[in-house]
Amino acid sequence: MFDLDRWQEIYHVLRKNKLRTFLTAFGVFWGIFMLVVMMGSGEGLRNGISQNFGDMATNSVFIWAQQTSVPYKGFTRGRRFDYENADVRALSEAIPEIKYLAPRTNVGGYNGSSNVIRGLKSGAFQIFGDYPVFDSIDPVNLLQGRFINELDVKEKRKVVVIGQRVKELLFEKDENPINKYIQINGVYFNVVGLFSSKRTGEAASYDNQRLHMPFTTCQKTFNMGDAIGFFNITSKNGIPVAVVEEKAIRVLKKRHAVAPSDDAAIGHFNLEVEYKKMVGLFFGIRVLVWIVGIGTLLAGVIGVSNIMLVVVKERTKEIGIQRALGATPRIIISQIMTESVVLTTFSGYFGLTLGVGLLELINYLLEKSGADTEMFLHPGINFNVAIIALAILVVAGAIAGLVPARKAVSVKPIDALRYE
Amino acid sequence: MINISNIHKTYVTGNNKLHVLKGINLRVEAGEMISVMGASGSGKSTLLNILGILDNHDHGEYILNGIRIENLNERKAAQLRNKYLGFVFQSFNLVSFKNAMENVALPLYYQSVKRKKRNAIAMEFLERMGLSEWAQHLPNELSGGQKQRIAIARALIAKPKVILADEPTGALDSVTSQEVMDILTDINKKENITMLIVTHEHDIAKRTQKTIRITDGMITETVIN
Numbered sequence: 001m002f003d004l005d006r007w008q009e010i011y012h013v014l015r016k017n018k019l020r021t022f023l024t025a026f027g028v029f030w031g032i033f034m035l036v037v038m039m040g041s042g043e044g045l046r047n048g049i050s051q052n053f054g055d056m057a058t059n060s061v062f063i064w065a066q067q068t069s070v071p072y073k074g075f076t077r078g079r080r081f082d083y084e085n086a087d088v089r090a091l092s093e094a095i096p097e098i099k100y101l102a103p104r105t106n107v108g109g110y111n112g113s114s115n116v117i118r119g120l121k122s123g124a125f126q127i128f129g130d131y132p133v134f135d136s137i138d139p140v141n142l143l144q145g146r147f148i149n150e151l152d153v154k155e156k157r158k159v160v161v162i163g164q165r166v167k168e169l170l171f172e173k174d175e176n177p178i179n180k181y182i183q184i185n186g187v188y189f190n191v192v193g194l195f196s197s198k199r200t201g202e203a204a205s206y207d208n209q210r211l212h213m214p215f216t217t218c219q220k221t222f223n224m225g226d227a228i229g230f231f232n233i234t235s236k237n238g239i240p241v242a243v244v245e246e247k248a249i250r251v252l253k254k255r256h257a258v259a260p261s262d263d264a265a266i267g268h269f270n271l272e273v274e275y276k277k278m279v280g281l282f283f284g285i286r287v288l289v290w291i292v293g294i295g296t297l298l299a300g301v302i303g304v305s306n307i308m309l310v311v312v313k314e315r316t317k318e319i320g321i322q323r324a325l326g327a328t329p330r331i332i333i334s335q336i337m338t339e340s341v342v343l344t345t346f347s348g349y350f351g352l353t354l355g356v357g358l359l360e361l362i363n364y365l366l367e368k369s370g371a372d373t374e375m376f377l378h379p380g381i382n383f384n385v386a387i388i389a390l391a392i393l394v395v396a397g398a399i400a401g402l403v404p405a406r407k408a409v410s411v412k413p414i415d416a417l418r419y420e
Numbered sequence: 421m422i423n424i425s426n427i428h429k430t431y432v433t434g435n436n437k438l439h440v441l442k443g444i445n446l447r448v449e450a451g452e453m454i455s456v457m458g459a460s461g462s463g464k465s466t467l468l469n470i471l472g473i474l475d476n477h478d479h480g481e482y483i484l485n486g487i488r489i490e491n492l493n494e495r496k497a498a499q500l501r502n503k504y505l506g507f508v509f510q511s512f513n514l515v516s517f518k519n520a521m522e523n524v525a526l527p528l529y530y531q532s533v534k535r536k537k538r539n540a541i542a543m544e545f546l547e548r549m550g551l552s553e554w555a556q557h558l559p560n561e562l563s564g565g566q567k568q569r570i571a572i573a574r575a576l577i578a579k580p581k582v583i584l585a586d587e588p589t590g591a592l593d594s595v596t597s598q599e600v601m602d603i604l605t606d607i608n609k610k611e612n613i614t615m616l617i618v619t620h621e622h623d624i625a626k627r628t629q630k631t632i633r634i635t636d637g638m639i640t641e642t643v644i645n
């Protein structure tokens with residue numbers, strides 16, 4: 001197997017047909033290169049999109065109130081309404097499939113006017129009134145302190161959990177924000193926690209400009225009365241959130257005198273459906289990449305088979321000599337298959353290396369430029385996939401060599417010897 | 421050593437059938453050196469190829485060193501060729517990208533002899549042919565006589581029982597031809613290797629013990645030289 005003569009022969013054969021060997025090798029090289037680059041890009045796209053989800057429970061639905069579009073029970077169309085605290089209990093009781101139910105309120109926005117002040121520093125941030133359960137639906141990384149707890153909600157404490165960016169803008173660099181006071185819309189709140197987003201990219205910077213206070217505190221302090229901004233609901237494991245979504249909408253319609261046929265009155269967004277679409281899309285991309293990649297690779301391998309056929313034909317007489325001297329079919333076949341495997345594996349390995357190299361380069365450039373890569377992150381291929389691709393190549397090379405090799409031994413030795 | 425009886429061979433090309441060997445009977449004892457003569461197209465090479473298990477016969481019986489040669493698979497045939505037979509061709513048939521030493525060593529390569537060992541043995545045989553200083557040369561750097569001596573060394577290295585030579589001097593001038601014949605007769609005498617040599621030249625045939633003449637696919641004459 002590792003006899004030098006074997007490699008000498010391979011070297012000689014491949015070198016003798018330099019251009020043809022090169023073109024063939026290039027076919028395989030290109031096939032695997034394309035496969036790697038396409039798979040890596042697909043992965044980058046997937047990473048880019050998934051970063052927008054963080055650790056958020058994907059089986060969740062958001063429900064908020066809009067304007068009615070159908071007159072009902074004596075109300076005209078175009079009526080505005082709010083959800084209220086009593087809805088929370090009603091929903092929980094009516095829908096056993098609910099796992100977490102988080103009502104939320106919000107004040108201000110990060111692109112509005114400054115609403116948070118500390119001494120001379122101030123900023124415009126998104127302020128939410130939340131229940132502790134929110135942290136189970138869309139978790140954050142707690143860096144210091146704690147999240148809102150039940151007692152905060154019950155006692156309507158003026159406490160707040162702040163995002164990393166908020167801290168950066170309101171506090172000194174190495175100042176501890178815990179137990180410090182900040183002013184939100186003129187009211188003082190005690191900072192009890194500091195968090196960072198679990199997402200990356202733009203989604204993260206958005207998250208890090210949030211403040212969370214107890215739901216009840218928010219309602220009371222900012223005179224919202226009983227009003228709820230929106231619900232964030234997740235379903236129990238194994239139950240599609242669409243079930244919860246539909247039931248919740250029915251319950252809410254009934255409670256707020258919305259016509260059953262009024263589809264515009266209640267706004268809702270089903271994250272699970274979006275997530276599934278995304279997963280389906282990525283599956284589709286992956287399938288496509290494999291089809292195209294394997295197709296290209298197959299073309300390359302057929303090229304290898306082709307050149308081996310030519311080589312075998314050109315060497316007919318020489319193979320005849322070898323057989324006259326006692327080379328068994330096994331020796332001849334394994335020699336030709338080795339040539340084919342060497343050719344495919346070498347060029348495939350180059351394709352693999354260069355493909356991975358290109359992905360690394362893109363990765364490096366993306367990171368260095370600090371570009372806002374909302375759609376694309378860490379392109380790369382799984383190590384196992386690379387190994388599988390290489391294994392496929394070796395097998396493909398063997399198969400590519402098999403046909404010519406069999407052809408070489410199918411003729412009688414004398415006919416091979418006489419071949420001009 | 422070789423015993424054939426009633427060997428027939430017909431070539432079929434398209435619709436044409438050519439009956440080349442029409443019942444050949446021949447017995448060659450171990451250590452005999454025989455020459456085969458005959459007109460062009462009479463079937464000399466065909467006979468030699470059948471004896472060399474490079475081609476198969478249609479009818480008749482062929483026994484080589486006590487082994488019946490019939491319906492062998494290619495693996496077995498290759499092993500028999502490697503073990504019992506050595507070939508010398510008119511056109512030398514050296515492998516172009518292997519140097520003289522590697523060419524000589526080739527039959528041992530197929531016996532899986534380690535490279536170092538088989539090359540050492542090949543050097544011994546090259547020395548016997550007086551070609552040691554050409555060991556590292558490729559065939560295209562050698563003269564016809566040198567090439568044929570390398571081919572003979574290659575035919576000898578696996579210590580065969582029979583050497584089959586199809587016009588071994590056909591491409592050589594008369595002086596070189598005699599030198600090659602010197603080597604062959606020397607080997608025949610010293611190593612007691614059986615030899616069949618196809619030739620068109622009488623002075624080559626004369627140097628063998630026995631000459632058989634093939635005419636139109638049959639042995640028509642046997643002459644003791």
Ligand SMILES: Nc1ncnc2c1ncn2[C@@H]1O[C@H](COP(=O)(O)OP(=O)(O)OP(=O)(O)O)[C@@H](O)[C@H]1O
Pocket residue numbers: 431432433438440458459460461462463464465466467
């Ligand atoms: N593979 C083949 N297919 C068809 N016909 C063949 C084949 N090989 C040889 N023949 C024919 O068989 C006949 C005998 O050929 P062979 O080579 O045995 O002759 P030969 O006696 O060696 O002649 P030469 O002295 O010219 O070498 C010739 O007519 C040749 O054309």
Ligand SMILES: [Mg+2]
Pocket residue numbers: 464465466586
């Ligand atoms: Mg002939």
